[in-house]
Amino acid sequence: MQITLLTISSFTFYALLACATLSLVILLNELIPKALVKVKCRKSVTGKKLVRRAPGPRPLPIIGNLSVLDGYEVPYQAFSDLRDKYGPVISLQLGAIPAIVVNGVDNIKEVLITKTSHFDSRPNFQRYHQLFSGNKENSLAFCDWSEVHKQRREMLAPHTFPKNFSDRFKQFDSIITEELGLTILNKTKDLEKEIPLPKQAILKYCCNIFTRYFCSKRFENDDPAFDIFISNFDKIFYEVNQGYAADFLPFLMPLHSKNLKQLESWSHEIRSILLEKIIKNRYTENAGDDDYLECLINYVKKLESGMDWNMGLFALEDIVGGHSAVGNFLGKVFGYILQDQKVQVEIQREAASVLHTSVQSNIRLQDRKLMPYTEAVIMESIRLIASPIVPHVSNQHSTIGGFDIEPNTLIFLNNYDLSMSPVLWDDPESFKPERFIRNGQLFKPDFFLPFGGGRRSCLGYKIVQLISFSTVANILKDFNIAALPGHVSKVQPGTLVTSEDCFKVCLIPRA
Numbered sequence: 066m067q068i069t070l071l072t073i074s075s076f077t078f079y080a081l082l083a084c085a086t087l088s089l090v091i092l093l094n095e096l097i098p099k100a101l102v103k104v105k106c107r108k109s110v111t112g113k114k115l116v117r118r119a120p121g122p123r124p125l126p127i128i129g130n131l132s133v134l135d136g137y138e139v140p141y142q143a144f145s146d147l148r149d150k151y152g153p154v155i156s157l158q159l160g161a162i163p164a165i166v167v168n169g170v171d172n173i174k175e176v177l178i179t180k181t182s183h184f185d186s187r188p189n190f191q192r193y194h195q196l197f198s199g200n201k202e203n204s205l206a207f208c209d210w211s212e213v214h215k216q217r218r219e220m221l222a223p224h225t226f227p228k229n230f231s232d233r234f235k236q237f238d239s240i241i242t243e244e245l246g247l248t249i250l251n252k253t254k255d256l257e258k259e260i261p262l263p264k265q266a267i268l269k270y271c272c273n274i275f276t277r278y279f280c281s282k283r284f285e286n287d288d289p290a291f292d293i294f295i296s297n298f299d300k301i302f303y304e305v306n307q308g309y310a311a312d313f314l315p316f317l318m319p320l321h322s323k324n325l326k327q328l329e330s331w332s333h334e335i336r337s338i339l340l341e342k343i344i345k346n347r348y349t350e351n352a353g354d355d356d357y358l359e360c361l362i363n364y365v366k367k368l369e370s371g372m373d374w375n376m377g378l379f380a381l382e383d384i385v386g387g388h389s390a391v392g393n394f395l396g397k398v399f400g401y402i403l404q405d406q407k408v409q410v411e412i413q414r415e416a417a418s419v420l421h422t423s424v425q426s427n428i429r430l431q432d433r434k435l436m437p438y439t440e441a442v443i444m445e446s447i448r449l450i451a452s453p454i455v456p457h458v459s460n461q462h463s464t465i466g467g468f469d470i471e472p473n474t475l476i477f478l479n480n481y482d483l484s485m486s487p488v489l490w491d492d493p494e495s496f497k498p499e500r501f502i503r504n505g506q507l508f509k510p511d512f513f514l515p516f517g518g519g520r521r522s523c524l525g526y527k528i529v530q531l532i533s534f535s536t537v538a539n540i541l542k543d544f545n546i547a548a549l550p551g552h553v554s555k556v557q558p559g560t561l562v563t564s565e566d567c568f569k570v571c572l573i574p575r576a
């Protein structure tokens with residue numbers, strides 16, 4: 066699950082500036098943030114200066130500092146520019162919401178890990194409530210921390226982090242390779258023809274992996290409900306990855322009402338398909354614990370769980386919806402791979418060397434250790450995408466890097482910089498998987514945090530890595546990946562979301 070910051074187009078920005086000016090007189094008293102008139106240092110009871118308020122640009126009335134984020138290709142680049150001007154921890158006033166931008170691996174780890182319990186809430190955007198039936202606590206990624214959320218995570222983790230070589234791990238492995246054959250390569254049994262790989266095919270492939278693994282359900286490729294299911298999830302995935310000025314200026318929310326209605330109707334369709342095609346009568350049957358769906362049903366049925374079936378269904382949708390993240394990510398991986406024939410040749414060399422000594426005809430997940438370059442291709446793709454960490458929110462007074470943080474402050478973590486800084490990486494704009502290999506082994510620097518960390522860390526990262534590895538290795542052992550004639554794939558950095566163009570690729574059988 067991925068959320069970007071706000072991508073405010075110039076048009077939107079000027080529109081909101083106009084609205085803001087008009088509303089200025091009416092709203093001034095209410096919206097001028099208290100933070101502006103606050104003294105710069107708090108004092109202890111003994112009168113000693115305690116902690117400092119982080120520096121930052123002077124906010125304008127109503128819109129605060131929203132304008133400093135405008136005009137960047139990747140919005141998080143604004144954070145690096147602010148860091149150069151004000152230092153690593155910066156105060157911003159984003160409309161009505163006080164925010165802090167955190168730069169630097171030590172400060173980011175302070176938020177995510179050392180003080181994880183101080184910063185484990187999520188933004189209280191109206192949009193998030195509307196997306197989840199009026200209550201963002203229904204969501205795994207946007208809820209605040211609670212006992213219920215802790216248990217939801219604990220229940221999910223054994224499924225999203227299957228232990229290497231366990232039965233679930235082997236089952237997952239087989240599902241991926243079977244689905245590659247069934248959903249992507251099915252029409253080309255003789256492996257002689259070019260196979261176009263549209264976004265829809267990748268999403269269906271990923272969705273069937275998810276629904277089979279988590280819910281023991283497979284959709285037929287030509288089932289019309291399957292098309293609606295993947296397409297609605299993808300549209301919602303796109304939407305939650307956009308930023309809205311209205312998140313910070315709630316009085317602009319009516320401008321989005323049409324859009325939000327659309328989102329609601331997509332979610333309703335998803336829910337109906339989920340109930341009709343996946344759940345059917347499984348809730349009323351005696352559930353075992355074979356898949357995540359059964360564990361969830363058993364959990365909800367325990368009175369003390371504090372989770373009702375409606376919340377359980379949201380948790381299931383969130384996880385099944387993870388296929389959109391993987392599908393979009395794979396599109397980007399293909400986009401990077403096809404730009405450099407040497408990368409494909411190296412993956413093919415690794416695959417051939419594994420298969421040479423194997424009785425299997427496919428690359429298995431257990432072969433990952435033997436294919437560090439292929440794993441590094443996945444890591445390098447994750448680095449270059451530099452997808453933002455979902456914003457956190459402080460739930461108490463605390464400090465970051467020695468600066469005072471008030472409760473309910475929105476915390477942006479500049480992990481874009483950790484992935485793209487020329488100080489941390491040699492030639493960071495280039496695709497160089499070998500940077501993740503040391504002494505022939507996969508190596509991950511400890512400042513590289515693409516999946517966050519601590520209590521709110523990503524629950525899907527192992528799934529992402531396993532599916533991507535197996536897909537790339539098993540496709541390239543038989544095919545080359547190429548752009549469809551006339552299409553150049555530029556992979557957009559700073560987001561996980563892909564345009565349709567990223568998927569204008571095809572598989573060309575190897576001679």
Ligand code: HEM
Binds near residue numbers: 455518519
């Ligand atoms: C390349 C793909 C993905 C990337 C880059 C990614 C990255 C992230 C990041 C940065 C966070 C926030 C961590 C934090 O706040 O500290 C997150 C949260 C989350 N991710 Fe992922 N993710 C990906 C795919 C997935 C998938 C496939 C799933 C589901 C199977 C998933 C499930 C979640 C959940 C449930 C959370 C919220 C956890 C919480 O707030 O307690 N993610 N992800």
